[in-house]
Structure formats: C-alpha cells, structure tokens
Amino acid sequence: MTKRIIVDPITRIEGHLRIEVEVDDKNVIKDAWSSITLWRGFETILKGRDPRDAGLIVQRFCGVCTFAHYEASILACEDAFGIKPPPNARIIRNLIGASQYLYDHVMHFYHLHGLDWVDVVSALSASPAKAVDMAKAYNPNPYNCSATHYKAVQERLTKFVKSGRLGPFANAYWGNPSYKLPPEANLIILSHYLDALSVSKVGAQMMAIFGGKNPHPQSLVVGGVTSVMDALDAERLGQYLYRFKEMQNFIETAYIPDVLLAATYYKDEGLSGVGGGVKNYLAYGGFPLDDDWNNLLFPRGIVKNRNLAKPLKVDEDKITEEATHSWYKGSEPQHPYKGTTEPEYTGYDKDGHVKGNEKYSWCKAPRYDGQPYEVGPLARFVVGYAQGNKAIKGLVDSTLKATGLPATVLFSTLGRTAARALETKLVADNTEGWVNELIANIKKGDTRTWTRCDVPKKPAQGRGMTEPPRGALGHWIKIENGVIANYQAVVPSTWNCSPRDKKGVRGPYEESLIGTKLANINQPLEIIRTIHSFDPCMACAVHIIDPKTKEIKKYKVA
Amino acid sequence: MAKGNNAAYKKMIDKQYQDLMKRCQVHMEQIEKDLPEPKEDLHEILKDRGFSRRDFIKWTSVTTAALMLPPIFRPMVAKAAENFSRLPVVWLHFSECTGCSEAFLRSSYPNVDDILLDTISLEYHETLMAASGYQAEQNLEKAIHDFAGKFICVIEGALPRGLNGKYLTLGPKGKTGIEVAKEVTSKAAAVVCIGSCSAFGNIPAAKPNPTDAVGISKALGIKTVNIAGCPPNAVNFTGTVLHYLMFGSLPPLDSLGRPLWAYEKRIHDYCERRPHYDAGEFVEEWGDAGAKKGWCLYKVGCKGPYTYANCSKVRFNDGISWPVMAGHGCIGCTEPAFWDTMAPLEKPISDKTIGGGEKTVDTIGAVLTGAAAVGIAVHAAASAIRHKGKAQDSGSHNDDRMNTQEGKHD
Numbered sequence: 001m002t003k004r005i006i007v008d009p010i011t012r013i014e015g016h017l018r019i020e021v022e023v024d025d026k027n028v029i030k031d032a033w034s035s036i037t038l039w040r041g042f043e044t045i046l047k048g049r050d051p052r053d054a055g056l057i058v059q060r061f062c063g064v065c066t067f068a069h070y071e072a073s074i075l076a077c078e079d080a081f082g083i084k085p086p087p088n089a090r091i092i093r094n095l096i097g098a099s100q101y102l103y104d105h106v107m108h109f110y111h112l113h114g115l116d117w118v119d120v121v122s123a124l125s126a127s128p129a130k131a132v133d134m135a136k137a138y139n140p141n142p143y144n145c146s147a148t149h150y151k152a153v154q155e156r157l158t159k160f161v162k163s164g165r166l167g168p169f170a171n172a173y174w175g176n177p178s179y180k181l182p183p184e185a186n187l188i189i190l191s192h193y194l195d196a197l198s199v200s201k202v203g204a205q206m207m208a209i210f211g212g213k214n215p216h217p218q219s220l221v222v223g224g225v226t227s228v229m230d231a232l233d234a235e236r237l238g239q240y241l242y243r244f245k246e247m248q249n250f251i252e253t254a255y256i257p258d259v260l261l262a263a264t265y266y267k268d269e270g271l272s273g274v275g276g277g278v279k280n281y282l283a284y285g286g287f288p289l290d291d292d293w294n295n296l297l298f299p300r301g302i303v304k305n306r307n308l309a310k311p312l313k314v315d316e317d318k319i320t321e322e323a324t325h326s327w328y329k330g331s332e333p334q335h336p337y338k339g340t341t342e343p344e345y346t347g348y349d350k351d352g353h354v355k356g357n358e359k360y361s362w363c364k365a366p367r368y369d370g371q372p373y374e375v376g377p378l379a380r381f382v383v384g385y386a387q388g389n390k391a392i393k394g395l396v397d398s399t400l401k402a403t404g405l406p407a408t409v410l411f412s413t414l415g416r417t418a419a420r421a422l423e424t425k426l427v428a429d430n431t432e433g434w435v436n437e438l439i440a441n442i443k444k445g446d447t448r449t450w451t452r453c454d455v456p457k458k459p460a461q462g463r464g465m466t467e468p469p470r471g472a473l474g475h476w477i478k479i480e481n482g483v484i485a486n487y488q489a490v491v492p493s494t495w496n497c498s499p500r501d502k503k504g505v506r507g508p509y510e511e512s513l514i515g516t517k518l519a520n521i522n523q524p525l526e527i528i529r530t531i532h533s534f535d536p537c538m539a540c541a542v543h544i545i546d547p548k549t550k551e552i553k554k555y556k557v558a
Numbered sequence: 559m560a561k562g563n564n565a566a567y568k569k570m571i572d573k574q575y576q577d578l579m580k581r582c583q584v585h586m587e588q589i590e591k592d593l594p595e596p597k598e599d600l601h602e603i604l605k606d607r608g609f610s611r612r613d614f615i616k617w618t619s620v621t622t623a624a625l626m627l628p629p630i631f632r633p634m635v636a637k638a639a640e641n642f643s644r645l646p647v648v649w650l651h652f653s654e655c656t657g658c659s660e661a662f663l664r665s666s667y668p669n670v671d672d673i674l675l676d677t678i679s680l681e682y683h684e685t686l687m688a689a690s691g692y693q694a695e696q697n698l699e700k701a702i703h704d705f706a707g708k709f710i711c712v713i714e715g716a717l718p719r720g721l722n723g724k725y726l727t728l729g730p731k732g733k734t735g736i737e738v739a740k741e742v743t744s745k746a747a748a749v750v751c752i753g754s755c756s757a758f759g760n761i762p763a764a765k766p767n768p769t770d771a772v773g774i775s776k777a778l779g780i781k782t783v784n785i786a787g788c789p790p791n792a793v794n795f796t797g798t799v800l801h802y803l804m805f806g807s808l809p810p811l812d813s814l815g816r817p818l819w820a821y822e823k824r825i826h827d828y829c830e831r832r833p834h835y836d837a838g839e840f841v842e843e844w845g846d847a848g849a850k851k852g853w854c855l856y857k858v859g860c861k862g863p864y865t866y867a868n869c870s871k872v873r874f875n876d877g878i879s880w881p882v883m884a885g886h887g888c889i890g891c892t893e894p895a896f897w898d899t900m901a902p903l904e905k906p907i908s909d910k911t912i913g914g915g916e917k918t919v920d921t922i923g924a925v926l927t928g929a930a931a932v933g934i935a936v937h938a939a940a941s942a943i944r945h946k947g948k949a950q951d952s953g954s955h956n957d958d959r960m961n962t963q964e965g966k967h968d
Binding site: 039052160171218232450452524 | 663761
C-alpha cells in the first residue's frame with residue numbers, strides 16, 4: 001500500500017517549492033515529483049528593452065542569488081557586443097562574486113540548511129564544558145567558543161521555549177530519530193547559527209564596497225564596472241580586506257569544523273549514498289583568472305555517469321529545455337536561443353496531488369545531450385576532481401584523509417553539503433590574491449574600468465555562462481533593432497528542480513529522494529534535508545521566453 | 559515653522575502634541591496589556607553587543623527626530639524599542655525574489671535598528687522557519703488565531719491576478735496567493751508592504767505584465783504602508799514599526815502609501831554628487847575622468863531627480879555605500895513602474911523622447927529644464943497631497959492619514 005505525501009511550502013529556501021512523494025509501507029520513498037508553484041514571466045518582460053538594462057532586471061530573478069544573474073546577463077551582452085571588459089573590471093567582478101560565495105554559503109549552511117542537521121531542543125541539554133572540548137577537537141581555536149558563551153546561548157533559547165514563542169524554531173521536527181548529533185554538537189552549531197546572523201552581514205558589506213549595496217548591487221555595466229572611485233581608493237581596498245579577514249576567520253574556525261563535526265555523526269548516511277541523485281554533473285566554470293577565460297578557479301566540464309576517469313568537455317549545442325511535464329505548451333527539446341514558451345496551466349487533481357503523467361510544475365526540464373544533470377558545489381568538485389584540478393583535488397583528498405572516509409561519500413546529501421563548505425574555503429583562499437592583483441594592475445598605471453561599446457545595430461546574439469554559488473548558470477540573448485528580441489536563462493535550480501522529461505526520466509531533486517526512508521511519516525525531515533542540500537532557489541528556476549505572439553494568453557484552469 | 563510667531567497657533571500646536579502624547583501613553587499601556595512579554599531583553603542584548611546606555615539614548619533622540627516628532631517623545635521611542643520584540647510579525651512571500659528578506663537579514667547599521675531587527679518576533683517567515691509543509695501551515699494558522707487583530711502582516715512580493723491567481727499557489731491545499739493574502743491580512747492589525755513588489759507590483763508587473771501582477775493594496779483593495787525600494791532600506795521598516803508601537807497607527811504617508819519620514823526627500827537634493835550637477839560637471843561615459851572624480855551621473859542615466867527616498871542619507875550595509883557612490887546612477891526603485899518610466903536606465907529621461915540617435919544634454923540650463931519638466935510630470939499629484947499632509951503632520955498623526963492615498967498604486 002503506497003501513500004502520497006505533499007510537502008508545501010518547502011521552507012528555508014528562496015521561493016515557492018512543493019515536493020510530493022510516494023512511500024511504500026516501510027516509509028521508503030518510491031517516487032517523487034518536484035514542482036514550482038510561482039511563475040513571473042521575466043523573459044516576456046525583457047523583450048523590446050535596451051539590452052544594457054537586462055542585467056539589473058534579471059538580477060531580480062532572485063534576491064538570494066543577487067549579482068549572479070546580473071553578471072551572467074552582462075557577460076551575455078558583452079559576448080553579443082563583441083567586447084571584453086578591462087582587467088580591473090574582471091577582478092572587481094571576482095571580488096563581488098567572492099563576497100557572495102562567502103556570505104551566501106555561510107547563510108545556507110546555518111540558516112537554510114542547519115536545522116535539518118541540528119536539533120535545537122537537544123542543544124538545551126548539552127554540557128557547555130563538554131561542548132568546548134568537542135569544538136576544540138575540530139579546530140584548535142573555534143569561533144566564539146567558551147563555556148560561558150555556550151551557557152548564554154542555552155539561556156536565551158530556554159527563554160524562548162518558556163515563553164512558548166519559538167518563532168522560526170516553532171513546530172519543527174525536534175526529537176526526530178533522523179537527528180544524529182549529540183547535544184553538545186547541536187549546541188556548538190546552534191551557537192554558530194546565531195553568530196552567523198551577524199557574520200554574514202560583514203560579507204554583505206564586502207559586496208557593497210564595490211557593488212554599492214547588497215542585495216542587488218548596482219555597479220556592473222556592459223563593458224566593465226562603475227565603481228572606479230572605490231577601486232582607486234586604497235582605503236576602500238583596506239575596508240574590503242578587513243571584512244574579508246573576518247569572514248575567512250569564521251569560515252576556518254566555524255563553518256568548516258562544523259561541517260566536519262556533522263559529518264562524523266552523519267557519515268553512515270553519506271556512505272550509503274542517501275540523496276545521491278542523478279549521476280551526471282555539469283559545470284560551466286567561473287571566477288576567470290585571465291581576461292580570455294582560459295584559466296578559471298572553478299573549471300568547466302562534465303562528468304557523465306560518475307565516471308571520474310573520463311571527464312568530458314561542455315558542448316553548448318547539447319543544452320536543451322523541454323516542457324512535457326511543465327505548465328507550458330509543447331514537448332520538444334529546444335536550445336535556449338530558440339526556446340518558446342506559452343503557459344498551459346493544468347493544476348493538480350481534485351485531491352491536490354500531481355496528475356501522474358501530466359504537467360505539474362512551472363519549472364522546465366533542462367537536459368544536456370538528453371540527460372538530466374546536477375549542477376552546484378558537488379558538480380563543480382566532481383568535475384574539478386575528475387580533471388585533476390590541483391586545488392580541488394587537494395582539498396577533497398586532505399578532507400577525506402582527515403575523516404577517514406572514501407571518495408564515494410561525496411555522492412550523497414552529506415557530500416553535497418561538504419563540497420559547498422570546501423569550495424567556500426577555496427574561494428576564500430583566493431580572494432586576497434585578487435585584491436593584490438587589482439593593486440598590482442593599478443600600480444602599473446592601468447586605471448581602466450570600462451571598454452567603450454554600444455548596442456550592435458545589426459542582429460547579434462551572445463551568451464554568458466558562469467558559476468554562481470548554486471551552480472552552472474547560462475543566459476542567452478538575441479538583439480535585433482538595438483533591443484532585446486529574445487532572452488533565455490537556464491539557471492542552476494532549473495537543472496536541479498527539473499521535472500520529468502519526455503522519456504519520463506526524473507530530475508535531480510526527484511531522483512535524489514528515491515530510496516530514502518522516513519523515520520516518521522508525518523515529519524518530512526529527510527526530504528527537506530536532501531532538497532536543502534541543493535540550496536534550492538525557485539525564483540531563479542522559473543522563467544520563460546519568447547512567446548511567438550507578443551502577448552501571453554490567459555488560460556483558464558483546465 | 560514660519561507660522562510659529564502666532565501665539566494662538568503655537569498654543570494650538572502644543573495642545574495637539576499634548577493630545578498626541580496622551581494617545582501615545584494610552585496606546586503603549588494597552589500594548590503592554592495586550593501583547594505577550596518581550597521575547598528578548600533589549601538592554602541585555604545591547605550590553606552584549608557593546609552598546610552603552612548613552613548610545614541608546616543618542617539613538618532614541620535621532621530616531622525621534624527622524625520620525626518627525628518633537629524631543630518630548632524620546633522616552634516613548636525608547637519604550638517602543640524595548641517593546642519591539644512583543645509585536646508578533648507574520649511575513650508572507652508572494653511573487654518576489656526574497657531580496658527584501660535578505661536585505662532585512664543582512665541589514666547593518668551602526669545603531670540600534672540593527673539589533674531591533676535581530677529581536678523581531680517572526681511567527682511565520684518561510685525563508686527562516688524550521689518547519690515545512692503542514693507544520694508550517696499550522697504555524698501560520700496558529701499565529702493568526704492567537705494574535706488575531708494584534709499582529710503585523712509584512713508582505714514581500716506582488717500578487718499575480720492572471721489565470722485566476724494560479725500563477726502562484728501555496729500550501730498543501732494549493733491556495734492561490736490572493737486567497738492566502740486575503741485570509742491573513744483580514745486578521746492583521748496592519749499591513750506593511752516591504753519592497754516595491756508588494757507596494758506597487760514592481761518587476762512582475764513591468765510591461766507587458768504577463769501575470770497581471772499588482773501591489774497588495776490594489777489586489778485586495780486595502781490600505782497598506784509601503785516601504786518602497788528594490789530592496790528597501792530595512793531602517794525604514796523599523797521606524798515604521800516603532801511608530802506603530804507608539805501610536806497604534808501607521809506614520810503619516812505620502813500619496814503612494816510611503817512613510818513621509820523616510821520617503822519625503824528627493825535623492826537628488828541630498829546627493830553627495832549634487833554640487834557637480836550644479837557646476838555642470840558630468841560623467842559622460844563609464845570610467846572617464848569625471849567618473850574617477852565623482853562627478854554627477856545624470857547624463858549616464860541617474861534617476862535621482864525623480865526619485866523620493868533616503869538612500870543618499872542612510873546608505874546601505876552599515877552605511878558603506880549606495881549605488882550613486884558606486885558610480886552608477888539611481889534607477890528610481892522606490893517609484894511605481896520604474897522599470898518602464900525610468901528606462902532606458904543608462905540614459906537621461908529627457909533623451910527618451912528623441913527617437914533613434916543619441917542626444918546628450920550639454921548645457922546646465924537644458925538639464926534643469928528637462929529635469930524639472932519630467933519631475934513635475936511624475937510628482938505633480940504626489941506633491942500636492944504631500945503638502946496637504948505636511949500641514950496636518952505637526953498635529954494629529956491620525957489614522958485617517960491613510961485616506962490620503964489615492965490608489966495610484968500601479
């Protein structure tokens with residue numbers, strides 16, 4: 001006898017996501033449907049506008065992945081305009097991007113994902129003194145670590161509990177047997193949850209120094225950046241570095257040790273491959289280290305069917321999207337330059353369940369060479385590892401050695417979360433170098449921050465492909481008569497949240513849930529833990545392009 | 559105040575302030591009876607973060623002035639701050655990007671506002687809450703039941719009306735955004751729209767508005783206070799909530815529902831680059847010599863002359879910067895329909911009507927004329943009502959102020 005469970009809303013994500021699963025009589029997930037429940041029609045809005053305005057508009061895909069779409073759009077325009085930004089602009093974009101990685105991954109681990117691993121109520125029974133010992137086993141000088149501080153955290157929480165107003169912690173899954181951490185570990189990570197609220201503000205300030213504000217910075221333009229005064233001001237660079245050091249310290253003494261601490265107690269799950277998902281990994285590459293994008297911090301490539309021995313190159317022509325199970329007309333795969341979309345909403349069945357073989361999401365199904373691919377930190381690391389990237393291989397191997405775990409542990413919910421922590425360190429390890437690179441270039445007398453350009457008069461097209469925190473991001477733009485004729489974005493969460501395709505093959509979220517056992521069928525803890533490990537971002541994932549007719553028809557609910 | 563010479567007038571004003579103070583005292587007592595104990599001890603947390611009593615008093619003085627209240631209200635602002643964590647908040651997400659939540663989470667100011675935001679009692683907030691699915695929905699039901707008529711409903715995101723509202727469905731029962739919004743706002747003490755999406759529709763409502771999205775006020779036909787911006791400065795939210803805690807009503811608003819204390823002033827008038835505008839010194843293209851010297855961004859599209867907000871004064875992220883400081887023009891994000899009325903964003907508005915070729919404004923005179931003409935067109939209605947509002951401000955702070963909104967919300 002199977003049962004259907006709907007989890008809606010999935011909280012602690014950006015946007016509106018619904019997951020429906022079918023479990024057998026042993027509470028093991030046999031099938032899953034991931035569905036996005038909001039559509040805004042961004043690309044329709046973009047048509048007919050000045051291409052130079054696209055960046056600021058598409059940045060509003062998402063306030064969590066702020067900057068990511070801004071950058072991708074500007075890159076797409078630069079490709080279409082046939083220009084390259086000067087070195088200073090490339091470096092400043094890297095510095096803004098670095099700030100995003102640092103605060104965003106920290107916020108994800110603690111505020112969006114942490115409560116899937118940490119039992120808040122259990123932390124109340126921890127011994128603060130023992131917690132200090134435990135923290136020191138993972139780092140010689142852990143962040144904000146003392147028995148008095150841990151005790152104060154417990155007191156603050158006790159007050160919440162006594163008042164009966166737990167706020168964000170209310171009515172969750174505390175006590176669920178799927179929580180594996182001892183009370184002291186819960187207390188350590190929870191205390192960092194509170195610290196991270198303040199620390200991530202510092203990362204946001206880093207972004208504001210060269211971006212003007214966070215979220216939604218406003219200093220990129222096609223051809224370069226506008227924050228030339230900040231770049232030429234030594235004090236500004238100092239302000240950036242000062243804040244960077246604070247972020248780096250938190251990453252080294254809280255984030256990384258906390259993930260290793262969690263891994264100690266959740267390793268069995270990782271080893272048995274819970275949350276593994278589809279076996280294909282895609283990365284477009286990001287953080288250019290030279291002006292031709294030949295040398296990248298995050299490499300570009302694919303790994304198919306987990307074959308680490310045979311990494312492949314990305315062939316952009318093999319990227320398609322289709323809508324067999326999405327609330328749009330048509331079912332044929334289309335390359336992003338040629339994408340068409342017309343909404344065709346069919347809703348859920350009378351009991352509110354997805355209609356099995358029909359359409360069930362506002363998310364389209366991206367495919368590479370006809371296959372679903374996972375994107376994000378794990379994909380970046382799998383691709384980098386397979387390609388023998390020194391920095392990535394070094395980080396992975398040393399971590400595996402320290403924990404005594406085999407490389408296969410990576411292919412899991414835990415592995416995805418660990419890869420995210422390790423790549424945060426990788427970005428932090430390189431950030432100061434970019435500041436120095438900027439100083440060196442300016443000292444040489446190069447103060448250029450913009451390459452002169454104008455909107456092409458002839459029809460032109462271009463694409464921007466990059467690697468923001470949530471994974472491979474591509475924007476495709478077509479320009480005609482000096483305005484946007486066509487705009488398409490295939491974003492990380494679209495890859496990961498993809499519904500089934502024409503052949504009925506599940507997307508990464510869906511596949512990652514299959515075989516997972518729920519300890520308590522009324523508490524979807526294991527489901528949200530795995531879904532959160534992808535760092536879902538729904539606002540990003542839902543977008544459409546190019547209705548052949550200019551207007552979108554309003555469909556009645558079928 | 560120019561009319562202050564008149565003794566009778568002065569007496570009247572004093573009387574009005576006394577009445578207002580009385581009302582404030584009554585309301586604060588009521589709140590202490592009605593709402594649960596503060597969840598957090600503000601002074602303990604301030605001490606924890608290294609704020610002295612003196613810092614706190616300084617902050618209350620500044621905030622009292624910012625809220626356009628005379629100094630006698632300073633102790634009331636202090637009390638409202640202490641009561642901040644009593645106020646239950648239900649935060650809803652509709653057609654949005656979560657940028658406003660992010661702004662709120664990572665806002666940092668060198669003052670108490672920042673800490674107030676950390677102590678806020680979020681009874682429901684999808685980006686932060688631990689519970690998902692049914693349990694999340696139960697939390698929402700419980701909050702609106704337990705605090706009916708007492709909680710503040712904060713809304714992030716516009717409401718799509720197309721497809722019978724089905725462009726957005728929420729919860730295990732698949733309710734539309736509009737259904738959820740109606741249900742929750744009908745029980746709320748006040749509705750605060752955070753960000754330009756919930757205020758005016760913003761990006762989902764940009765032409766051709768594919769989902770027929772509108773702001774909350776327009777979608778539901780209710781009055782809302784609109785903390786405009788994409789995203790707004792979180793400090794504009796705290797001030798508004800403090801005002802509510804003090805008077806049980808929302809602060810005086812402009813014709814677009816924005817609190818006057820934060821949105822009364824024009825970006826252009828308080829811009830650090832304004833002297834360059836007056837001197838005719840303009841950035842002509844990105845990264846040029848003028849850009850390196852911090853000249854005026856009008857010619858590369860700054861919409862500061864048409865935009866009302868306090869960004870140039872309070873800035874963002876611990877006051878570290880704001881777009882104009884970073885060398886990019888203001889895009890007018892606190893104004894309704896700015897993606898359409900302010901586009902193209904890298905060109906001055908006065909160029910927009912010139913078809914095809916580029917035209918730059920080369921004399922200050924022409925700049926002033928262009929700016930003034932459009933400024934008047936955009937703000938004529940707003941200014942008229944604003945002035946009317948101002949005359950009343952000094953006195954009543956009455957609830958009817960919301961009635962000055964003329965539903966020009968989209």
